[in-house]
Amino acid sequence: MEVSNKQITLKNYVTGFPNESDFEVRITTIPLKVPETTQNAILVKNLYLSCDPYMRDRMSKLEGSYLDSFIPGSPLTGYGVSKVLDSTHPDFNKGDFIWGFTVGWEEYTLITATQSLFKIQHTEEVPLSYYTGILGMPGITAYAGFYEICSPKKGEKVFISAAAGAVGHLVGQFAKLFGCYVVGSVGSREKVDLLKNKFGFDEAFNYKEEEDLNSALKRYFPDGIDIYFENVGGKMLEAVLLNMTRHGRIAVCGMISEYNLEKPEGIQNLSCILTKQIRMEGFAVFDYFPQYAKFLEMILPHIKEGKIDYLEDIAQGLENGPAALVGLFSGRNLGKQLVVVAQD
Numbered sequence: 093m094e095v096s097n098k099q100i101t102l103k104n105y106v107t108g109f110p111n112e113s114d115f116e117v118r119i120t121t122i123p124l125k126v127p128e129t130t131q132n133a134i135l136v137k138n139l140y141l142s143c144d145p146y147m148r149d150r151m152s153k154l155e156g157s158y159l160d161s162f163i164p165g166s167p168l169t170g171y172g173v174s175k176v177l178d179s180t181h182p183d184f185n186k187g188d189f190i191w192g193f194t195v196g197w198e199e200y201t202l203i204t205a206t207q208s209l210f211k212i213q214h215t216e217e218v219p220l221s222y223y224t225g226i227l228g229m230p231g232i233t234a235y236a237g238f239y240e241i242c243s244p245k246k247g248e249k250v251f252i253s254a255a256a257g258a259v260g261h262l263v264g265q266f267a268k269l270f271g272c273y274v275v276g277s278v279g280s281r282e283k284v285d286l287l288k289n290k291f292g293f294d295e296a297f298n299y300k301e302e303e304d305l306n307s308a309l310k311r312y313f314p315d316g317i318d319i320y321f322e323n324v325g326g327k328m329l330e331a332v333l334l335n336m337t338r339h340g341r342i343a344v345c346g347m348i349s350e351y352n353l354e355k356p357e358g359i360q361n362l363s364c365i366l367t368k369q370i371r372m373e374g375f376a377v378f379d380y381f382p383q384y385a386k387f388l389e390m391i392l393p394h395i396k397e398g399k400i401d402y403l404e405d406i407a408q409g410l411e412n413g414p415a416a417l418v419g420l421f422s423g424r425n426l427g428k429q430l431v432v433v434a435q436d
């Protein structure tokens with residue numbers, strides 16, 4: 093039986109900031125069965141799609157990247173949560189819920205590359221949508237980035253940029269639970285208020301209202317920053333380098349301020365890495381996927397006991413996906429941005 097399958101496709105490769113008009117809604121059809129000749133595949137109904145900054149890279153024509161470009165005219169793919177409708181894969185059965193990397197921006201997807209999929213042991217206690225965020229890729233990113241890359245010690249002073257986003261608001265709460273002093277930078281007063289009054293950050297500031305980022309950081313870190321959780325790069329990184337303590341650590345999670353620039357800005361003050369013996373280390377979440385079970389053991393009780401607060405920004409309907417996705421680059425989202433395609 094063939095059914096209608098609404099999709100979001102990229103019209104053409106993007107240069108500069110992406111716009112909603114770079115995408116289009118397309119209606120095709122799809123059989124709701126894995127073809128008998130296709131082994132180790134699943135046919136899924138997509139429920140929730142994750143909007144992630146790395147997807148900007150995939151809108152460009154990439155060469156020599158660890159990511160593949162989106163194919164103009166084909167549906168976007170990314171992280172998402174789906175329900176298995178049919179399977180020829182021994183590990184997945186009809187009725188299973190999965191989250192993972194190969195979900196299409198469409199109502200139904202035939203997934204043949206199943207290696208980066210996780211089967212969800214769903215309980216009624218946490219919403220399925222959480223597997224696009226706190227229980228999915230951004231959650232493990234925050235966990236690995238903070239506990240493994242930052243090597244935190246109790247009482248240390250932690251600074252987080254893009255701190256009200258999917259990863260940032262979790263890192264800040266992990267750091268508070270660990271006993272650190274935590275400050276976040278964000279792009280609006282509403283987000284400053286969220287960090288201080290909902291997520292328990294010690295301090296927060298709006299980087300768009302600061303004339304001099306170096307002075308702003310000195311105001312909140314008179315004795316210096318021990319740990320910087322880097323999400324934005326550019327001018328913020330330059331100012332942070334001046335304010336790091338000796339033997340400070342910088343976990344380079346992302347550099348979103350540079351993703352839409354044709355020519356990346358040069359970073360000044362890199363000599364601070366030498367003079368202050370700073371460890372600056374980039375990491376990729378997929379290297380930590382083998383620790384997913386251990387991560388769940390830690391995070392699920394925290395959620396159930398209310399020790400971690402989690403915020404979702406939910407766009408309803410596939411057709412609203414492009415606006416939600418491009419909104420990441422102007423800071424429109426509060427917390428984790430996701431798109432609801434269908435309820436289970």
Ligand code: NAP
Pocket residue numbers: 143144145146229230233254255256257258259260277278279280283323324344345346347348349350375376377378420421422423424425427428429
């Ligand atoms: P997010 O923070 O939920 O959304 C992006 C946020 O970035 C926006 O809300 C906006 O917040 C901020 N932003 C956008 N343009 C900016 C600019 N020019 N300057 C400063 N801030 C800007 O996204 P996320 O999913 O949590 O990702 C955060 C970072 O982690 C991104 O850099 C992403 O690429 C990276 N990441 C890396 C990995 C990995 O494996 N290493 C995994 C996941 C995510 P404001 O309103 O505060 O400006």
